[in-house]
Amino acid sequence: MSIREAIRSASEKCLAGEVLTKEEMIRLLDIPVGSPDDDRLRETADIAAHRLTGNRGYIWCAVGMDFVPCTMNCTFCSFGEKWHVIKEKRHVSEEKIMESVRRYAAGGAAYVILRTTEFYSIDRLLEYIPRIRREVPGDYVFVLNTGEMTPEIAEKVAKGGVYGAYHALRLREGRDTPFDEQTRIDTMMSIAGSPLKLISLTEPIGPEHTSEEIAERFLNTVRCGAVMGGAMARFPVAGTPFEGTRRLNDEEMAHITAVLRLSGGSTISDICVHPASDIAMRSGANVLVVECGAIPRDAVYSESDWANTDMAIARKRLTDANYRISHVV
Numbered sequence: 001m002s003i004r005e006a007i008r009s010a011s012e013k014c015l016a017g018e019v020l021t022k023e024e025m026i027r028l029l030d031i032p033v034g035s036p037d038d039d040r041l042r043e044t045a046d047i048a049a050h051r052l053t054g055n056r057g058y059i060w061c062a063v064g065m066d067f068v069p070c071t072m073n074c075t076f077c078s079f080g081e082k083w084h085v086i087k088e089k090r091h092v093s094e095e096k097i098m099e100s101v102r103r104y105a106a107g108g109a110a111y112v113i114l115r116t117t118e119f120y121s122i123d124r125l126l127e128y129i130p131r132i133r134r135e136v137p138g139d140y141v142f143v144l145n146t147g148e149m150t151p152e153i154a155e156k157v158a159k160g161g162v163y164g165a166y167h168a169l170r171l172r173e174g175r176d177t178p179f180d181e182q183t184r185i186d187t188m189m190s191i192a193g194s195p196l197k198l199i200s201l202t203e204p205i206g207p208e209h210t211s212e213e214i215a216e217r218f219l220n221t222v223r224c225g226a227v228m229g230g231a232m233a234r235f236p237v238a239g240t241p242f243e244g245t246r247r248l249n250d251e252e253m254a255h256i257t258a259v260l261r262l263s264g265g266s267t268i269s270d271i272c273v274h275p276a277s278d279i280a281m282r283s284g285a286n287v288l289v290v291e292c293g294a295i296p297r298d299a300v301y302s303e304s305d306w307a308n309t310d311m312a313i314a315r316k317r318l319t320d321a322n323y324r325i326s327h328v329v
């Protein structure tokens with residue numbers, strides 16, 4: 001089968017709701033970035049994304065709660081205590097949480113994420129949920145991005161008014177992180193097996209990751225029952241072991257995004273890309289991120305929306321890519 005036929009076949013399977021095989025994914029991931037075949041791949045993914053999502057685009061708004069050293073020391077994370085990147089510990093104030101969520105809700109956020117380091121208290125997080133909801137009414141849903149969850153904890157989180165949880169089996173988990181792969185998978189299964197929705201990106205992608213590794217991680221996300229997938233680049237934060245390495249550029253991220261879009265069928269109907277770019281939003285992604293506070297991809301606490309990506313920019317990116325911004329999941 002020619003590569004053009006492989007792209008057409010992937011599109012047909014995607015629109016029929018079918019998930020691609022690892023081999024089919026690898027064939028698409030191996031298309032050279034910037035080639036005419038890559039243009040065809042991304043255009044095809046863009047068309048499929050609009051068909052599958054009914055043109056609905058979403059803004060994922062994260063508040064990074066705690067800017068503190070984390071003893072897990074993942075090599076790509078600025079919070080790893082061994083890297084001594086964090087000079088001054090911070091915790092976002094409740095006033096600042098309300099101000100951020102108010103801004104996000106007014107800008108059309110569909111998702112409000114409370115994101116923490118690994119060992120943050122779940123009970124403390126759950127205390128914020130009704131308080132934020134009371135202060136900032138809206139149709140947005142809450143997502144937690146925090147440490148591991150047993151099935152019991154996932155049930156409790158769902159009962160606490162939370163829609164979903166973000167969790168990922170990282171690329172080179174166990175090598176670039178101290179986690180056992182099964183620990184991550186168990187948490188993903190706890191989430192998916194509860195009333196919570198699982199959201200999980202393929203991350204953090206660096207230039208050394210092979211097509212097979214990327215395909216395998218994405219397919220694990222599908223196997224674990226995620227409703228949203230996508231791709232996130234690794235940021236080589238100064239002071240971490242990845243300082244000085246190359247961050248994937250927008251074209252490379254758009255290429256991977258396109259493959260993930262065509263690979264998830266209707267199982268993973270929403271595809272997020274971080275960082276977003278105009279090219280990635282025209283290559284199959286329909287979700288993008290606005291975030292503030294503690295950012296594991298930066299050495300400093302972000303008082304305002306990170307990397308100059310605010311709600312206005314997010315909205316423009318989505319509408320320029322012909323998505324209707326939906327504040328209802």
Ligand code: SF4
Nearest residue numbers: 070072073074077118
């Ligand atoms: S990625 Fe999570 S677990 Fe790893 S060091 Fe950062 S906060 Fe800790």
